[in-house]
Amino acid sequence: MAAVAVVGALGLGGDRADEGSSAPPRSGSTVPVTRTTLTERTTVDGQLGYGSEMPLPVKATGTVTWLPAEGTTVKRGGTLLRVDDRPVVLLYGTLPMYRELGLSSGAQQGTRQEAGSQGDTQGSGAKGRTDGNSGAPDPSGSGSPTPGGAEAGAVGTGAGAGRSGDTLRGMDVLQFESNLAALGYTGFTVDEEFTELTARAVKRWQKSLGLPRTGTVGIGDVVYSTGKVRIGHAGVRLGSPATDDALRYTGTSRKVVVNASAAEDSWAVRGAAVTIGLPDGKSVKGEVASVGKSATAPEEGGGEGDSATPTVPVTITIKDQKSVGRLESAPVTVEYVGRERVDVLTVPVAALVALAEGGHGLETADGRFVAVKTGLFADGRVEVSGSAVREGMNVRIPE
Template identity: 85%
Template sequence: MAETVVQTDHERGAAPAPPPRGRRGRRTVLVASALVVVAAVAVVGALGLGGGGAEKGSSAPPRSGSTVPVTRTTLTERTTVDGQLGYGTEIPLPVKATGTVTWLPAEGTTVQRGRTLLRVDDRPVVLMYGALPMYRELGLTAGTQQETGTEGDTQDTGEQGGGTDETSGAPAPSGSPTPAGAGAGPGGAGGTLRGMDVLQFESNLAALGYTGFTVDEEFTDLTARAVKRWQKALGLPQTGTVGIGDVVYSAGQVRIGHAGVRLGSPATDDVLTYTGTSRKVVVNASAAEDSWAVRGAAVTIGLPDGKSVKGEVASVGKSATAPEGEGGEGGSAAPTVPVTITIEDQKSVGRLESAPVTVEYVGRERADVLTVPVAALVALAEGGHGLETADGRFVAVRTGLFADGRVEVSGSAVREGMNVRIPE
């Protein structure tokens, strides 16, 4: 009996029958679903889902990416505010001369000791250095003129200012200003003018090269002779007396600001303004955030050309004011206080006289703390922040100061030198 041999299509070499319609589509869907599940697991691991301990288990295999070590360092918070470079606030010159203004200096002119600030009735008003204002005439009194006015400089004695104060009988103590013409009392040099203002003027006179007298608190005949030589050099009548409007005192050389009057106008209190000659920066600091503005505090000034120079807080205003014409909805702008910053190295500023600048100051500082780049932080699902270790674990951390692109971190599972991953 013959056997019947049955061959399959595969044995005959025929192409396999196509799968039923729809099977390939289901296979594609299953593969795509698997990929979605894997991706979801990775995301869950990155977010720290599924656990709440300080150290998380490996919820996903380690991923490629850069790692950085946890380092111990000092973090310093720096803040930048806007400022204005210039010569400071202009203030009026205390000019006491009366008459018609006949000459004014150009704005921006630097005036030194012994130089003319302006001319009133064609008489020079001269700058001297000192803290006391010019509040009275300085010269020989009647008693002194009678005793010492015997030589060639005495032809002007009739023009000396002041007379004897009949109401004064006690001698003035050394260092105490005495009104012009006050007597020294019985037994003393009658009518000698004494005071710190005399010492201040004599110091200036000597600094200008007019000597031959003792620099002290007494205005003597020798002082008057030096004054006459000074007056002759200025083209003034040689009276030996310094008028109250002849001199203006300042702490040092000045830079002329704007004029408050025109030529031909009467001299007034605001005839001229001035500033110091050193460039400085003024910052209108928020009154609520001015704790950094302490006299002597070091700051860094950023110039428009990108260079930085060192500065120091010199003064802080005591009154807070709101900027004029500014303010948000429902209220005015935040009050500010003026902070003046000096620049010791004036050459470092170059030729700039006025410009907007930035001022960087140091705020908080945290020494010897563990830090990582801010980019290493990951947000945890249960709240807070964490770090991913090089082997894929997640550890919770507490964050502290943020500064210079790094952040202070702490926690029981964080140690110096451990490598953490920068999330991609």
């Protein structure tokens, strides 16, 4: 629930408060009318975390034989889980794995002998490493899958590769080859064509994972994500069949989600700067990244103070992740700028007096009362205007 950070205090004027009226000076401090910029800041509640968990598009079939610990970060080339003791590997990309990648059956027959004789020589540089490198540093910093599944077979052959003798082509090939090269397995041209050289690199990669060197990538062997992921809740147990909801994940950057009132969400504009208040009293900078398009009605059965206003989720990112420390989940506050008045005359709110005939006024240092029109209240000050108000004049703060 929003709470405007402004406190008003009004004193009482004399029996007559017309502009220019005089009265004996009263005790109390005086302050000058100053020209400044007033900014209204509003605070709302939020929740620090990693955002909503989403299911990983696991397409491997079989029995789940290994799962990572919740909270684990997996990078490109790292193992997400094992199904039938075969690793399901994370790669980066936006196109989902929708078909098997490999040489067509005709091309496979023509190169089987050559690939078999050269595979060991070209694959020796990997030395069974699991970071996806062939003697080159791993630019992705991926984790190390546990070797295993050496006796497991490939998932089919040639599916989706077209007619016999044809070469497999497509954007999915380009995406896969880009990942293979980023992991250090080179010797082929990164393009939309899966060639014999691509297959040889795949065999070296498969050897590092402890898999049979088939040169073919099954539809369930990899999962694509736009970047590294943080493992969330597992939807299955060890020994259970792999399902679409076998593993859930989030991004690796902490963010804040605010359920903002749909009636007061004008501040929630993508790119808007906010200040996040942490439980330890420190403040960090944030930026609105996204605003939900669907309002959600409040849950029934809340307390008397609960608002019945529908809310929309507002996601706020934190650029400086180190500023959050080790916190992974915590209630926080989010302060944003509401209205702003630039270059206006202001006085402390405590300087306002209530005039007998209505409205507000100020008491001058010599005891006169002048009527003023009030504007924005913010930061303990109030915008004032009127023909008798000028910058620098001293006004009294009533006791």
